[in-house]
Amino acid sequence: MERLATINDVAKIAGVSRQTVSRAINNKGEISLDTREQVLKVVQHLGYRPNRMAQGLVTQHTLTIGIIIPDISNPFFPEFARGVQDFAHQEEYNVFLCNTDGNPDEEVKALYSLAAQGVDGVILFTYQGSDDILKEFADKYHPVVVLNRYVEHPNIAVIMVNNYHGAKLAVEHLIERGHTNIAMLAGPDTSPSKVRQVKGFCDALTEHGLPVVAKWIISSLPLPTLTQGYQSAHQLLSKNPQITAIFAYNDLLAIGAIRACNELGYRVPTDCAIVGFDDIQLASMVTPSLTTIYVNKYTLGEQAMARLLNMINNPDSVSPSIYVDVELVVREST
Amino acid sequence: MERLATINDVAKIAGVSRQTVSRAINNKGEISLDTREQVLKVVQHLGYRPNRMAQGLVTQHTLTIGIIIPDISNPFFPEFARGVQDFAHQEEYNVFLCNTDGNPDEEVKALYSLAAQGVDGVILFTYQGSDDILKEFADKYHPVVVLNRYVEHPNIAVIMVNNYHGAKLAVEHLIERGHTNIAMLAGPDTSPSKVRQVKGFCDALTEHGLPVVAKWIISSLPLPTLTQGYQSAHQLLSKNPQITAIFAYNDLLAIGAIRACNELGYRVPTDCAIVGFDDIQLASMVTPSLTTIYVNKYTLGEQAMARLLNMINNPDSVSPSIYVDVELVVREST
DNA sequence: CTGAAAGCGCTTACAG
């Protein structure tokens, strides 16, 4: 490997000082058109690119941010991350992606690892740790955008997906279809969005005069995956044949549940109707295709990044919470 | 935001020079046990973490690497990336993830963006650009691990998945099941792994005395997604009812094809058998579950990272190519 | 419009 060209190399060849080179490439400070072109020609020729670390050291900005998500294997998150990344790259930012496996300890580790890395900000999905840790982080380090969790702090912006409303839409749809014995595959116990979803589920039942059967709400699913959905639906339906419909915390659980129905010989939706949440691409491609709650994941990512950038560039501005609504998409599974 | 603690803060409070602090935290150079403990106590108390950029500037190592993949929405890549990340984090490395959408221009942009970021190395999946650009990059910048593409260069390591063998296994399995009219949904034209897969497909047919029908090999699929699989299978089967089996470049295409069959009223596997490639988690969860070629994606990621680390730490060592084999997994779709 | 000086937060020789 050769040594990379530095600003000094450019300066020497262009016959100017390195401050002048800096002006030329950053389009900053007064500089004559001639010298500017001169310098840029040398930059071009040498393939010079400023060293980000050196820049970061003095500007205190690294043009990097971090995303922390529970599970990159859940198609929801890649699509969200895409929204973040596309926006970030467009603004010359690079992105670190961290997985937590839904483990609160990993969240904190990721947070501090990103801080040491010098990111300018963090986007945090479904944070499960304590408010205090997060606030301390936001105090000492950098702005944070949190999704689906409410934390009040000047350096933290909140984006909430309306899980409560989504759950209600799903259940009301099932009730309209004539179901009364509706179960729910709920998400991880510690997830704040799960809490709101379960509340929406229960409220919808109650409002329509239906009882809430506690044991039909399956709740200790650490990570909401296909396999989890398959296993818990299998067990649930075997033990409770009176159930005719299932609402799931996310599409992966729902698709796993469809598989369980197929294996048990239950026809979907005739014997058991199923509704998911998220509307991942796959939802329309499984058979039967999945009725679900649509969330605009890509836009959500863009919004999160826009919000973070705003906080980075205007440290003193206030960032009001954003609420994102969802829609029912009816397909073959109901 | 408060200012972060620096090595000077620690030094001042501990009453030593900053070199001594450096020794204490890096466990390097001779230092007395007493001072070491003394210093670490202060480090602990202040929550001090060395600034990675400052470290990087002097050591010329940033403890970051980059991964470039075509499409994070394809579950193959998250699983691969997980293997890379888990290994990386364990070695104190952080990872940048870049998408290219299968676009060769984006690959080059990502490569140079990562270089400016100061990564210590890059893992590159199914590179579609020219050898020369990649070699120039490896010359000037950092070691590269390339998957599924053969490039000879001292600073580039190659890992090849045996796509050729996988394709043969798939076709032989279909022939054994009695199929003679077998079509293929091939991948992106520029993908080198596609070329080898198509070759395996054709060779298997020829070896069993079956003709290769060119128009049954659907080849201009820019990005091998569910939707692409659905659309091209739909078209293929509508126009060529004599086809009784489809082999797909990857599981997403295959699952899209299953959906197309369902909509056309073809029963899988009775009317049309389908084989995928990759064995993503989903393959066992769709109905009918998918016969496919198993690739150990997570291990592949670990191997790539191990290989890259080795090149970073031993710049002069030679890295022989690795060949990874695959297995047939028979499920319900054949 | 351009350059000399200082410094971002670290580590790597070099003295002692």
Place this chain on the structure above:
DNA sequence: CTGAAAGCGCTTACAG
């Protein structure tokens, strides 16, 4: 075993 000096590659005031 410990500290004074130099420097990694940049940018930000400050002079002129």
